[in-house]
Amino acid sequence: MVMDKLGSSLQDALKKLVNSGRIDEKSVNDVVKDIQRALLQADVNVQLVMNMSKQIKERALKEEVPSGMNPREHVIRIVYQELINIIGEGTEINLEPQTIMMIGLQGSGKTTTTSKLARYFQKKGLKPAVICADTFRPGAYHQLKSLCDKNSIPFYGEEGNEDSLGIVERGMDKLGKYDVLIIDTAGRHSLEQDLIEEMEQINSIAKPDKKLLVLDAAIGQQASEQARAFNESIGISGVVITKLDGTAKGGGALSAVSETNSSIAFIGVGETSGDLEKFEPDRFISRLLGMGDIRSLIEKAEESLSEEELDVESMMQGRFTLKDMYKQLEAVNKMGPLKQVMQMMPGGMGQNISEEQFQVTSEKLSRYRIIMDSMTVDEMDDPKLIGSSRIKRISRGSGSKPDDVRELLKYHKTMQNAMKNFRGAGKFNMKKMMKKFGMQ
Numbered sequence: 001m002v003m004d005k006l007g008s009s010l011q012d013a014l015k016k017l018v019n020s021g022r023i024d025e026k027s028v029n030d031v032v033k034d035i036q037r038a039l040l041q042a043d044v045n046v047q048l049v050m051n052m053s054k055q056i057k058e059r060a061l062k063e064e065v066p067s068g069m070n071p072r073e074h075v076i077r078i079v080y081q082e083l084i085n086i087i088g089e090g091t092e093i094n095l096e097p098q099t100i101m102m103i104g105l106q107g108s109g110k111t112t113t114t115s116k117l118a119r120y121f122q123k124k125g126l127k128p129a130v131i132c133a134d135t136f137r138p139g140a141y142h143q144l145k146s147l148c149d150k151n152s153i154p155f156y157g158e159e160g161n162e163d164s165l166g167i168v169e170r171g172m173d174k175l176g177k178y179d180v181l182i183i184d185t186a187g188r189h190s191l192e193q194d195l196i197e198e199m200e201q202i203n204s205i206a207k208p209d210k211k212l213l214v215l216d217a218a219i220g221q222q223a224s225e226q227a228r229a230f231n232e233s234i235g236i237s238g239v240v241i242t243k244l245d246g247t248a249k250g251g252g253a254l255s256a257v258s259e260t261n262s263s264i265a266f267i268g269v270g271e272t273s274g275d276l277e278k279f280e281p282d283r284f285i286s287r288l289l290g291m292g293d294i295r296s297l298i299e300k301a302e303e304s305l306s307e308e309e310l311d312v313e314s315m316m317q318g319r320f321t322l323k324d325m326y327k328q329l330e331a332v333n334k335m336g337p338l339k340q341v342m343q344m345m346p347g348g349m350g351q352n353i354s355e356e357q358f359q360v361t362s363e364k365l366s367r368y369r370i371i372m373d374s375m376t377v378d379e380m381d382d383p384k385l386i387g388s389s390r391i392k393r394i395s396r397g398s399g400s401k402p403d404d405v406r407e408l409l410k411y412h413k414t415m416q417n418a419m420k421n422f423r424g425a426g427k428f429n430m431k432k433m434m435k436k437f438g439m440q
């Protein structure tokens, strides 16, 4: 896949950065040159590449390396942010009732994308319906009908009738109940005035909530001209870039999006109905830069850690009570085995933790919970209060042995120290790490 090629070239460029030491002009220049080559080979617009290179150079040399980040991570973060700047925020696609009009030249993948999109909404639990208003290409009717039939998606079209406006009107009238209506329109071999006029007329009849321009990734730099023309006539809400799986020129379509100030809604990565991905810029760039592990870790963290559940920041400040420990163990448990979680972190974090510390089993967790249930709020907040008489009371109350209570207190102490060490190393700070990579 083309993006694999661009991704591996970018990753090779970034590998040249060493983990430690100062960032000097020469090393930044070297890396930027490689990045330029990779982007130009993928057909990204020259001006965009030049602007981006300038930004990376300036920022890498002038901006202070954020604390807890090494120079290599600092540059990667800048490259990441600058790439996100180029491709912009993805188009928002909500899961509400709506009408979507598909536009684009012949062969761009419009018909295929229409059916993929209907399937996308169907999988999200909505009822899609499709109108075939492509009266220009004779095969379009049967192609779309059979794709829709395969997934039991209501379809309206009039074979042989060239009146696309009438078809849209009648389709909207006859299709019955649906949540999302997707209208496939006709293309032309090239940008022609009558195509633009037809789109304007359908636009005024259907009053779509979204107009998605379908661009073939393989057309390279011509993508800009198409995006501009459609945008000026009817306004586009977003772009679908198709065939990103089979071309080395994907950068042209990405540049078109940046130049026309539009955004990408979906990308097509194959011919089957499932080969449509909702475009998420940070995920896309993370994948390009080979940062998948960090992304998936952060996703796991987002899912399991909420501000209420675990105040990571306050723990980093050294306040790590028994209550915090309990919450932390629960949260970490949700993320998966602690060892695996730590190993996904950059910089070999987790190496400072003993095997024993990793062995927090769910069995232990439930024992700890019972013991902690017998503690007072004050004791949970300040474990130092727990002397031998309190240990006896807690063990009696929880039906456990005094040694179990001591084990819990010892475990708490070890974890408290470990947290302090992480703080010293400026490492295990999930929020900082998310910020570090510009992720929300």
Ligand SMILES: Nc1nc2c(ncn2[C@@H]2O[C@H](COP(=O)(O)OP(=O)(O)OP(=O)(O)O)[C@@H](O)[C@H]2O)c(=O)[nH]1
Pocket (backbone or CB within 6 Å): 104, 105, 106, 107, 108, 109, 110, 111, 112, 113, 134, 137, 140, 185, 186, 187, 188, 242, 243, 244, 245, 246, 267, 268, 269, 270, 271, 275
């Ligand atoms: N590999 C790959 N092929 C795709 C993708 N999207 C579409 N195609 C193929 O591209 C070809 C053209 O797609 P169509 O959907 O027929 O093109 P169209 O834009 O609807 O053409 P008109 O109906 O004439 O406007 C078909 O062979 C599709 O299977 C994609 O993301 N990846």
